[in-house]
Amino acid sequence: MASTSSPHAAATAHLNSLLSSSSSVNHNRPSNLSFLHASSNSSSVKLLHSVSASFSPSFSSSSSSSSSSSSSTKTIFNALKTVESADISLSRDLHGVVSSPKPTILVSEKLGEAGLDLLRSFGHVDCSYDLSPQDLCAKISQCDALIVRSGTKVTREVFEAAQGRLKVVGRAGVGIDNVDLQAATEFGCLVVNAPTANTIAAAEHGIALLTSMARNVAQADASMKAGKWLRSKYVGVSLVGKTLAVMGFGKVGSEVARRAKGLGMHVIAHDPYAPADRARAIGVDLVSFEKAIGTADFISLHMPLTPATNKVFNDDTFAKMKKGVRLINVARGGVIDEDALVRALNSGIVAQAALDVFTVEPPPKDSKLVQHENVTVTPHLGASTKEAQEGVAIEIAEAVVGALNGELSATAVNAPMVPPEVLSELAPYVVLAEKLGRLAVQLVTGGSGIQSVKVVYKSARDPDSLDTRLLRAMVTKGIIEPISDTIINLVNADFSAKQKGLRISEERIVVDSSPEYPVQSIQVNISNVQSKFASALSEKGNISIEGRVKYGIPHLTRVGPFSVDVSLDGNLILCKQVDQPGMIGKVGNILGESNVNVSFMSVGRTVKRKLAIMAIGVDEEPDKDTQKKIGEVSAIEEFVFLKL
Numbered sequence: 001m002a003s004t005s006s007p008h009a010a011a012t013a014h015l016n017s018l019l020s021s022s023s024s025v026n027h028n029r030p031s032n033l034s035f036l037h038a039s040s041n042s043s044s045v046k047l048l049h050s051v052s053a054s055f056s057p058s059f060s061s062s063s064s065s066s067s068s069s070s071s072s073t074k075t076i077f078n079a080l081k082t083v084e085s086a087d088i089s090l091s092r093d094l095h096g097v098v099s100s101p102k103p104t105i106l107v108s109e110k111l112g113e114a115g116l117d118l119l120r121s122f123g124h125v126d127c128s129y130d131l132s133p134q135d136l137c138a139k140i141s142q143c144d145a146l147i148v149r150s151g152t153k154v155t156r157e158v159f160e161a162a163q164g165r166l167k168v169v170g171r172a173g174v175g176i177d178n179v180d181l182q183a184a185t186e187f188g189c190l191v192v193n194a195p196t197a198n199t200i201a202a203a204e205h206g207i208a209l210l211t212s213m214a215r216n217v218a219q220a221d222a223s224m225k226a227g228k229w230l231r232s233k234y235v236g237v238s239l240v241g242k243t244l245a246v247m248g249f250g251k252v253g254s255e256v257a258r259r260a261k262g263l264g265m266h267v268i269a270h271d272p273y274a275p276a277d278r279a280r281a282i283g284v285d286l287v288s289f290e291k292a293i294g295t296a297d298f299i300s301l302h303m304p305l306t307p308a309t310n311k312v313f314n315d316d317t318f319a320k321m322k323k324g325v326r327l328i329n330v331a332r333g334g335v336i337d338e339d340a341l342v343r344a345l346n347s348g349i350v351a352q353a354a355l356d357v358f359t360v361e362p363p364p365k366d367s368k369l370v371q372h373e374n375v376t377v378t379p380h381l382g383a384s385t386k387e388a389q390e391g392v393a394i395e396i397a398e399a400v401v402g403a404l405n406g407e408l409s410a411t412a413v414n415a416p417m418v419p420p421e422v423l424s425e426l427a428p429y430v431v432l433a434e435k436l437g438r439l440a441v442q443l444v445t446g447g448s449g450i451q452s453v454k455v456v457y458k459s460a461r462d463p464d465s466l467d468t469r470l471l472r473a474m475v476t477k478g479i480i481e482p483i484s485d486t487i488i489n490l491v492n493a494d495f496s497a498k499q500k501g502l503r504i505s506e507e508r509i510v511v512d513s514s515p516e517y518p519v520q521s522i523q524v525n526i527s528n529v530q531s532k533f534a535s536a537l538s539e540k541g542n543i544s545i546e547g548r549v550k551y552g553i554p555h556l557t558r559v560g561p562f563s564v565d566v567s568l569d570g571n572l573i574l575c576k577q578v579d580q581p582g583m584i585g586k587v588g589n590i591l592g593e594s595n596v597n598v599s600f601m602s603v604g605r606t607v608k609r610k611l612a613i614m615a616i617g618v619d620e621e622p623d624k625d626t627q628k629k630i631g632e633v634s635a636i637e638e639f640v641f642l643k644l
Ligand SMILES: NC(=O)C1=CN([C@@H]2O[C@H](COP(=O)(O)OP(=O)(O)OC[C@H]3O[C@@H](n4cnc5c(N)ncnc54)[C@H](O)[C@@H]3O)[C@@H](O)[C@H]2O)C=CC1
Pocket: 174, 175, 176, 195, 198, 199, 202, 247, 248, 249, 250, 251, 252, 253, 270, 271, 272, 273, 274, 302, 303, 304, 305, 308, 309, 330, 331, 332, 356, 357, 380, 381, 382, 383, 384
């Protein structure tokens, strides 16, 4: 009998597969994807999560993805080991011996050298700045990662053109409004950003714009260079004692607030999601939107561009501002209706504006806003200090390299963040979850399609301390991949299930045993389907299988009502037979004659000498003749061959 592979190797391989497509699947296929969501639990047995509506159409092995994109893709953000692309160049040693595939990382905008060095030590780095959208699409199918700043639009077309090779998009900065996150998620591409390294730079630029606007520095400078000496024209306004409204009290907003306090300003802030105690600690009052814009002498914008903030500063809101207000924007141009701002400037509602960001960048040369004499502009320089750019480059390079190595990034924008220690503890259960999903779906037959899957976890852990998102994603992967052309990873598992009309619910049962191990068993139930192996049906008529991790190795421990014990390695034959002596020998002989190596065998029965289930682990797939011979053994009532 062959020995089973080491638990560690299996766990590592499957952790990689959690983050990637399987190397055995067809890379040229479309996918549909989304985040996984955290579940919260308070009672011992609880429905944790359900994905998708039950009215969604069923799916079957003939179904294909209903992606809005018809393009092919292989969706992975990890595991260079599993990438089988001829496009990936292989690194060679001095003797020309191929060692390992190196990823190609396209950097489409200027990035600090320290980050580039880090990337170069890991893969091939292609710095191609100022690519047209067409050139970017042409290149992208040769790239495993793309690093951008705010100037590159990473559209759905880019993900489509990537044909599945692109695993990670790194945004070297904060705002990810230039990346089509939905498309990234649908294509299983991880998006990471560098959210902290440019905070101070952006805040300092905000303060620079505030102070220079108040004292007309830019205009006075331009007039002097034009040979003028206009002292009375450029009388400014003082800041001390004036009210500054910080709109968006996040990282940048709170640093601006801190600095403005130092200038003697009275600072208020509006942010529906900011904790009041953080504001209080800086001496800032959190107020409503109306109060903020209605009482401020200066308004500084620091919120992200989202559907909710798009053009939130418009004719209506300008009308509610104090006449003569001054506006600073180092956030995103799109939060302001720029035509409305020109009107507000002309009417005097807004006395001055200082803008670093624009709806379209660069703005048109004849932009009335840019040309307005009461407007100070800079070309999106908020993050552009030497220090910030070095920091951002390192932050994003580390995140991208980590993602390509299969690590879940702490700055992932479209995937759950799972701490490394949780990942490593769950590793063998992740393998188990995928294999159970894969087994369960192969037991389905008939045209009824799968609509509803229930995953039951038995665990001695407190429900709140067991994160099942990975496990659910892997059950989903196991179920969907064998019967569709969609590749599943942690980024897209829930979305794909939803697209397929597959409702996945979870239940957790707290058992009274040692909480040393996170999960005692995982059960996968598929309801309202026919099975090609009727013995796998539970009393309720659901396909039901259960498994455990034993000594780090996933085992199948129950099929329908029958207890079995077989390691989930290689392939599996399940036979239902009359419980009588000699059965193992008979089937073993048939397999041996066909040179099929048996790795494991287990017999489970409900009643002695009545019916039993024989679970046989095999390394090779028995050919049709061999399977026929097994079926012809008189005591065998039904059998099925399953690929793990
Ligand atoms: N000009 C530049 O070069 C730079 C611009 N930025 C931009 O600055 C903005 C803020 O960046 P960070 O502070 O790092 O992000 P952050 O995520 O730390 O802060 C954003 C804050 O906005 C709040 N927010 C969300 N919706 C809001 C709404 N409707 N009204 C008010 N507040 C709302 C959030 O709760 C959060 O506290 C982003 O748009 C970012 O892209 C950041 C760095 C450089």
